[in-house]
Structures are given as structure tokens and as C-alpha cells.
Amino acid sequence: MRYTSGAIETLIDEFARLPGIGRKTAQRLCMHMLNEPRTAAEKLAKALLDVKDRVIRCSECQNVTDRDSDPCVLCRSSGRDRTVICVVESPVDLLAFEKTGHYKGLYHVLHGVISPLDGIGPDDIKVRELLARVSRPEESLQVREVVLALNPTVEGETTSLYISRLLKPLGIAVSKIARGIPVGAELEFIDEATLSRAMEGRSAM
Amino acid sequence: MRYTSGAIETLIDEFARLPGIGRKTAQRLCMHMLNEPRTAAEKLAKALLDVKDRVIRCSECQNVTDRDSDPCVLCRSSGRDRTVICVVESPVDLLAFEKTGHYKGLYHVLHGVISPLDGIGPDDIKVRELLARVSRPEESLQVREVVLALNPTVEGETTSLYISRLLKPLGIAVSKIARGIPVGAELEFIDEATLSRAMEGRSAM
Numbered sequence: 098m099r100y101t102s103g104a105i106e107t108l109i110d111e112f113a114r115l116p117g118i119g120r121k122t123a124q125r126l127c128m129h130m131l132n133e134p135r136t137a138a139e140k141l142a143k144a145l146l147d148v149k150d151r152v153i154r155c156s157e158c159q160n161v162t163d164r165d166s167d168p169c170v171l172c173r174s175s176g177r178d179r180t181v182i183c184v185v186e187s188p189v190d191l192l193a194f195e196k197t198g199h200y201k202g203l204y205h206v207l208h209g210v211i212s213p214l215d216g217i218g219p220d221d222i223k224v225r226e227l228l229a230r231v232s233r234p235e236e237s238l239q240v241r242e243v244v245l246a247l248n249p250t251v252e253g254e255t256t257s258l259y260i261s262r263l264l265k266p267l268g269i270a271v272s273k274i275a276r277g278i279p280v281g282a283e284l285e286f287i288d289e290a291t292l293s294r295a296m297e298g299r300s301a302m
Numbered sequence: 303m304r305y306t307s308g309a310i311e312t313l314i315d316e317f318a319r320l321p322g323i324g325r326k327t328a329q330r331l332c333m334h335m336l337n338e339p340r341t342a343a344e345k346l347a348k349a350l351l352d353v354k355d356r357v358i359r360c361s362e363c364q365n366v367t368d369r370d371s372d373p374c375v376l377c378r379s380s381g382r383d384r385t386v387i388c389v390v391e392s393p394v395d396l397l398a399f400e401k402t403g404h405y406k407g408l409y410h411v412l413h414g415v416i417s418p419l420d421g422i423g424p425d426d427i428k429v430r431e432l433l434a435r436v437s438r439p440e441e442s443l444q445v446r447e448v449v450l451a452l453n454p455t456v457e458g459e460t461t462s463l464y465i466s467r468l469l470k471p472l473g474i475a476v477s478k479i480a481r482g483i484p485v486g487a488e489l490e491f492i493d494e495a496t497l498s499r500a501m502e503g504r505s506a507m
């Protein structure tokens with residue numbers, strides 16, 4: 098048995114296509130939209146199309162930005178240290194660093210990591226664009242350090258190594274963010290791999 | 303810190319307005335749409351507007367139906383017993399009964415329950431429309447029984463009592479669905495109120 102409305106069925110189907118949205122949730126969302134004014138549906142519909150029509154990748158850092166704002170606000174900002182580039186996998190990771198408010202350099206978004214098993218090679222992510230950025234002759238744009246901030250997965254590590262080998266011959270300092278005990282975490286609840294990394298990465302006091 | 307794209311921020315805001323969708327989930331859904339082809343966004347956008355433009359309430363049973371299908375398929379069906387009407391709170395509850403495949407009568411959807419604390423009175427839900435249905439003089443449409451299938455809440459019980467008092471003087475049999483132990487449930491895990499109800503509602507074997 099399905100709903101007595103084809104329009105309702107279709108909207109439930111479309112909601113259920115979204116990741117992490119099951120049929121029960123899709124049904125609840127659809128019923129919610131039924132009870133909302135038409136303007137609510139219009140706003141969500143417009144936002145969906147706008148994201149497809151207006152969002153592009155910044156020609157500098159490959160971060161997401163609006164069509165009428167390229168390079169992105171971060172790349173255009175006069176308050177950023179242009180000698181450091183932090184390399185991240187996704188715009189969400191970039192946002193995580195920005196939220197800390199501590200990092201003041203530039204970014205480069207790879208939009209993925211090298212993953213041979215998934216058929217993703219260096220040319221499928223934004224490695225070439227990174228290389229172009231750090232190779233520019235203009236003195237004012239000289240990048241001195243690239244900080245790799247990829248996820249601690251096998252693919253992330255592989256990608257970090259690959260990029261590091263490309264950049265070092267260019268005389269650029271390449272670093273990697275520290276792995277260790279999260280702030281506020283209790284040692285007894287930390288997994289062994291993290292503990293080992295924390296021990297390896299110990300620093301003098 | 304927000305995204306470097308206004309279009310992305312707007313879509314996250316709109317997703318986060320949906321019930322049960324937090325900001326993290328909204329962010330994930332937005333990133334998903336960014337990676338989908340434009341047709342995926344178009345389909346969801348169209349489905350949202352269609353639900354507002356095409357869905358109406360059946361003039362007979364108040365169930366949701368499409369504009370070009372009134373009365374709804376259930377009310378038009380020749381295979382239903384027109385002497386019984388099952389009264390439910392919402393289209394979702396109607397669907398739950400239809401899924402069982404056992405009930406073959408008609409329905410009436412109240413679209414809510416009487417709730418004085420929320421300022422919802424009998425005229426704010428579809429009680430008047432139910433009264434009109436059972437009061438029709440045509441012999442062929444004569445309703446003999448109304449089954450109240452509202453949720454076992456204070457408001458549901460109040461509404462059941464209210465409707466029952468309206469219908470009984472009209473010579474219509476009014477019944478209420480049984481409360482009791484769910485099929486397959488183990489007694490030890492059933493709450494006391496349900497156990498008491500099950501005991502009260504015991505039937506001869």
C-alpha cells in the first residue's frame with residue numbers, strides 16, 4: 098500500500114534518496130512539508146538549485162565558493178599569512194580549522210585522497226593545482242611551508258607521502274599536523290594506535 | 303566561521319529547518335547535493351513544489367490525495383465496505399492500517415486531535431466533516447459503524463469521547479480499537495498501563 102497521492106510518494110522517494118535518510122524519516126519530512134506554507138518549499142527548492150548553479154571551486158585554493166566570488170574570501174583576505182598553505186581533503190575539514198580561529202594561513206582543498214582501490218589517482222584530486230600554486234615565480238606569492246592535514250587513514254597517509262615527495266625537491270618545507278591524545282581525553286579510553294603515535298611524537302618540555 | 307559560499311550556507315540553513323535534521327546532518331546533505339548532478343537537485347526541488355501544488359484533502363474522507371484524484375482512490379474503490387468508517391488522526395495512521403491489508407471499510411482523517419492546551423478545538427480538526435458524512439440521508443451511503451482509532455494519549459481519548467457523544471444520538475454504532483499486548487511482545491517488558499488495559503479488555507474464550 099502506498100499513499101493515495103503520487104506527489105507525496107515522489108517526494109518521499111526523493112527524500113529517501115539522500116544519504117542517511119531512511120523511508121520513515123523521508124515520510125516524516127514529507128508530512129512536515131505538507132503542513133508548511135508553500136514559501137517554505139519554494140525556499141528549499143531554490144536553495145537546492147542555487148547550490149548547483151552558483152557554487153564553483155575557487156581558482157586558487159579549490160575551496161567551494163560562489164560564482165561571483167572567485168578567488169574565495171579566504172584567498173582574497175589581506176589578513177592571511179600567504180607563506181603557509183594547509184592542505185585538506187574537503188571543504189568541511191577546512192571549516193573545522195577555521196572554527197578554531199588559530200590558523201591564519203591559506204588552504205588548499207584536494208577534494209579527495211589518493212585511493213588506488215577506488216581507482217582514484219593523483220590526477221583525480223587537486224594535487225596538480227597545488228603544485229602550480231607553490232611553483233609560481235612571483236616573489237609576493239612565495240609559499241614557504243605546506244602543512245598536510247589529511248585524515249589519519251591509509252589513503253590520507255599515502256596522499257601525504259605523495260605530496261611531500263613532490264614538494265620537497267622544490268625547497269618547500271612540508272609538515273604534517275600532529276597526531277596524539279585529543280585535548281581533554283582520558284588516556285585509558287584512547288586506542289593503542291593513537292597512544293603509540295602520541296609517544297612517537299613526544300616533544301621536549 | 304561560515305562557508306565561503308552563500309549558496310552553501312543557505313542550503314544548509316534550509317535543510318536544518320527540517321524536523322530532526324541538525325546542523326551536522328544538514329551540512330552532510332548539502333555536500334552530497336554538491337557532488338550530485340544538477341538533475342538530482344531538480345528532481346527534489348520539483349517534488350517539493352509538486353507536493354504543495356498538487357496535494358489536496360479528499361472531499362470525502364479528508365485523506366491526502368492529488369488534485370486530479372478527488373475523491374481519493376480509497377473513497378472511489380468499489381471494493382470497500384461503505385457501512386464502516388475508521389477515524390484516524392493522520393494520513394500516516396491511515397497508511398498503517400492499509401498496510402495490514404485487513405481493514406476493508408472507509409476512513410476519515412481528522413488531521414489532529416482536540417487539545418485545549420494547544421488551543422485546538424473540535425472545529426480545528428475534521429469533526430464537522432465526519433458528522434456530515436454520517437448524517438447523509440442517501441440510503442446507499444448509510445454508515446452503520448464508526449471505529450475510533452486515535453492514539454492512546456489524553457488528547458486522543460478526549461477526542462474519541464467527544465466524537466462518540468456526537469454520533470451515538472444519530473443511531474450509529476461507535477467502537478474503539480482494542481488496547482492490549484502487542485502481538486509477539488513479552489509480558490515482562492510491557493508497561494503497567496498497557497497491562498492494565500489488556501486485563502480490562504479481556505474477552506471470553
Ligand SMILES: [Zn+2]
Nearest residue numbers: 155158169172
Ligand atoms: Zn580560495
Ligand SMILES: [Zn+2]
Nearest residue numbers: 360363374377
Ligand atoms: Zn477519500
